[in-house]
Amino acid sequence: MSALTAAAQPNRFVPGYLAASLPSSIGGMAKVQRSADPLAAIAQVKVYDREHAIFAEGEAADAIFRVVDGVIRLYKLLPDGRRQIIGFLQAGDMMGLAFAERYLYSAEAVTATTVQRISRAQLDDLLDAQPSLARKLLSVTTSELVAAQDQMLLLGRKTALEKLASFLLALSRRTDGNRAIALPMSRSDIADYLGLTTETVSRGFTKLKTNRLIRILDGGKVELLDREALAELAECA
Amino acid sequence: MSALTAAAQPNRFVPGYLAASLPSSIGGMAKVQRSADPLAAIAQVKVYDREHAIFAEGEAADAIFRVVDGVIRLYKLLPDGRRQIIGFLQAGDMMGLAFAERYLYSAEAVTATTVQRISRAQLDDLLDAQPSLARKLLSVTTSELVAAQDQMLLLGRKTALEKLASFLLALSRRTDGNRAIALPMSRSDIADYLGLTTETVSRGFTKLKTNRLIRILDGGKVELLDREALAELAECA
DNA sequence: CGTTTTGTTGATTTCTGTCAAGACACGTGG
DNA sequence: CCACGTGTCTTGACAGAAATCAACAAAACG
Numbered sequence: 001m002s003a004l005t006a007a008a009q010p011n012r013f014v015p016g017y018l019a020a021s022l023p024s025s026i027g028g029m030a031k032v033q034r035s036a037d038p039l040a041a042i043a044q045v046k047v048y049d050r051e052h053a054i055f056a057e058g059e060a061a062d063a064i065f066r067v068v069d070g071v072i073r074l075y076k077l078l079p080d081g082r083r084q085i086i087g088f089l090q091a092g093d094m095m096g097l098a099f100a101e102r103y104l105y106s107a108e109a110v111t112a113t114t115v116q117r118i119s120r121a122q123l124d125d126l127l128d129a130q131p132s133l134a135r136k137l138l139s140v141t142t143s144e145l146v147a148a149q150d151q152m153l154l155l156g157r158k159t160a161l162e163k164l165a166s167f168l169l170a171l172s173r174r175t176d177g178n179r180a181i182a183l184p185m186s187r188s189d190i191a192d193y194l195g196l197t198t199e200t201v202s203r204g205f206t207k208l209k210t211n212r213l214i215r216i217l218d219g220g221k222v223e224l225l226d227r228e229a230l231a232e233l234a235e236c237a
Numbered sequence: 238m239s240a241l242t243a244a245a246q247p248n249r250f251v252p253g254y255l256a257a258s259l260p261s262s263i264g265g266m267a268k269v270q271r272s273a274d275p276l277a278a279i280a281q282v283k284v285y286d287r288e289h290a291i292f293a294e295g296e297a298a299d300a301i302f303r304v305v306d307g308v309i310r311l312y313k314l315l316p317d318g319r320r321q322i323i324g325f326l327q328a329g330d331m332m333g334l335a336f337a338e339r340y341l342y343s344a345e346a347v348t349a350t351t352v353q354r355i356s357r358a359q360l361d362d363l364l365d366a367q368p369s370l371a372r373k374l375l376s377v378t379t380s381e382l383v384a385a386q387d388q389m390l391l392l393g394r395k396t397a398l399e400k401l402a403s404f405l406l407a408l409s410r411r412t413d414g415n416r417a418i419a420l421p422m423s424r425s426d427i428a429d430y431l432g433l434t435t436e437t438v439s440r441g442f443t444k445l446k447t448n449r450l451i452r453i454l455d456g457g458k459v460e461l462l463d464r465e466a467l468a469e470l471a472e473c474a
Numbered sequence: 475c476g477t478t479t480t481g482t483t484g485a486t487t488t489c490t491g492t493c494a495a496g497a498c499a500c501g502t503g504g
Numbered sequence: 505c506c507a508c509g510t511g512t513c514t515t516g517a518c519a520g521a522a523a524t525c526a527a528c529a530a531a532a533c534g
Contacts, residue, residue: 076390078472084390099379105386131368138375141382142336148385149342153313153321155392156432160490187513195393197491202514235315397522424481437522439482 038126038133039066043116054107054115055096061103063119064096070113071184074105075192085193087147088185090174097123097137111184155195158235163194164204165233168214172224180221275363275370276303280353291344291352292333298340300356301333307350308421311342312429322430324384325422327411334360334374348421392432395472400431401441402470405451409461417458 043066048054054065057076072089086105089095098104127134154166167190168181175181183190187198194201208214213230215223224230280303285291291302294313309326323342326332335341364371391403404427405418412418420427424435431438445451450467452460461467 076386078390078394080472082394084393086386086389097379098383099376100383104383127372131371134368134371134375135364138371138378139336141375141378142334145378145382145385146335146337146341148382148389149313149323152323152385152388152392153315155389156321156429157315157319192393198513199492199515200490203490206514235317434523435481436483436524440522443482 038130039118040116042122043118046115046117048109048113050109050112052109054109055103056106057103059103061096061098061100063117064094064123066094066116067091068114068116071110072107072113073110073189074107076105083192085189160196160200161204161207162233162235163196165230167194168222168224169230169234180217180223183220183222275367276355277353279359280355283352283354285346285350287346287349289346291346292340293343294340296340298333298335298337300354301331301360303331303353304328305351305353308347309344309350310347310426311344313342320429322426397433397437398441398444399470399472400433401445402467404431405459405461406467406471417454417460420457420459
């Protein structure tokens with residue numbers, strides 16, 4: 001279901017790596033034939049506990065991954081420990097398709113996570129056998145790039161509150177029509193995604209709450225009370 | 238020649254749009270056969286004066302472009318005029334390959350520029366006729382995405398001086414071995430690329446000058462006097 | 475050579491980061 | 505089921521980096 005939504009619209013929430021969905025059998029899309037999802041046929045399913053590493057920047061990049069369930073964060077570190085989260089991945093999103101020797105970012109499970117692992121060698125074979133796959137991956141990667149460019153605009157030119165509003169709206173776009181959106185990631189994750197500190201994120205939430213633009217529900221869920229005002233704040237996004 | 242350099246290494250300078258080079262006949266690569274550069278065969282050559290628009294965000298995206306000569310800036314605007322430059326494109330770089338109805342950023346000539354224009358329809362035909370092209374474009378787009386992620390780290394987590402050092406090093410990586418690098422773009426362009434103001438960029442240059450890390454030559458060229466120190470400052474970059 | 479644009483420098487403000495403490499939630503074990 | 509400890513979140517006071525405002529210098533242009 002979330003795979004469906006993600007496939008239907010360009011993925012603007014996750015400027016991570018190949019994060020838009022390929023048409024796939026994830027989420028009960030029974031109508032899709034096996035041939036339409038060649039990756040699933042060769043994938044190996046893996047499960048990770050929350051907060052566990054999936055791979056780290058600099059490791060040999062011998063496989064790509066597709067998220068089946070859960071949320072994953074991709075990030076890069078500076079030598080002194082500063083962290084920039086590149087994207088949050090959800091069901092249907094892909095990561096690791098860098099065509100580089102080594103992974104260029106680290107991946108960790110935010111929640112308990114199930115992923116499909118496709119080895120690099122198998123992917124190469126598949127790309128040879130099925131040239132149309134390259135075009136699909138191209139279109140997916142392109143969506144990623146678009147999201148990354150939006151995120152550059154956010155990081156370079158938006159204020160803290162604008163960043164938060166943009167983030168919440170982008171999240172809600174993925175969480176289909178419902179107004180309550182889950183925030184499985186910590187304040188610190190959000191901060192490192194938006195180029196802020198946890199304190200600034202927290203103050204931002206408080207401000208949005210007192211201005212009645214959002215409401216915090218139990219379970220850490222957020223309800224967007226005034227999308228108009230949020231969109232105004234986000235300045236397009 | 239610059240096409241050669243750009244093709245040899247992942248393009249880390251231009252997190253724009255499909256900015257890494259395809260193998261092409263640009264720059265006198267005589268050995269490359271026509272079949273290796275199918276885009277050139279169908280491209281229409283266009284010339285733009287400096288500071289002129291090539292296309293604008295929101296326009297119908299009916300063509301993609303490859304830069305033959307000159308420097309181009311890609312940027313996005315917020316409604317109130319704040320600008321984020323997504324990337325600077327040089328010879329060999331491509332732009333517009335968004336598979337979207339409309340362009341998602343604007344493109345302007347920084348210097349006088351020559352580009353090849355390939356219509357969307359022609360590109361689609363070409364992709365059908367020559368499936369291997371999709372794989373090349375995929376690899377190019379992927380390099381772009383890598384560059385975009387580096388730029389996210391820069392925008393979100395680096396200080397003004399670190400941003401400047403990273404920028405200069407990235408530039409010098411494209412301008413092959415020579416230590417003097419051209420800065421065809423204005424301070425304001427650099428500022429909007431790094432998420433800073435012109436004043437902060439100017440102060441940064443001054444600081445790098447007084448610390449003898451760089452030297453300004455005539456013609457606006459910059460000589461990197463101490464790469465080590467700059468790399469240290471850039472924190473990897 | 476004058477005019478206009480671009481770049482530099484200085485003074486000041488503001489936003490966000492830093493440091494610090496308290497509130498709250500959560501999981502564990504009694 | 506409740507008490508406790510640990511970690512996360514929130515709030516406050518303060519500091520600092522970069523933005524803003526402003527003036528001048530330098531370069532580009534006609």
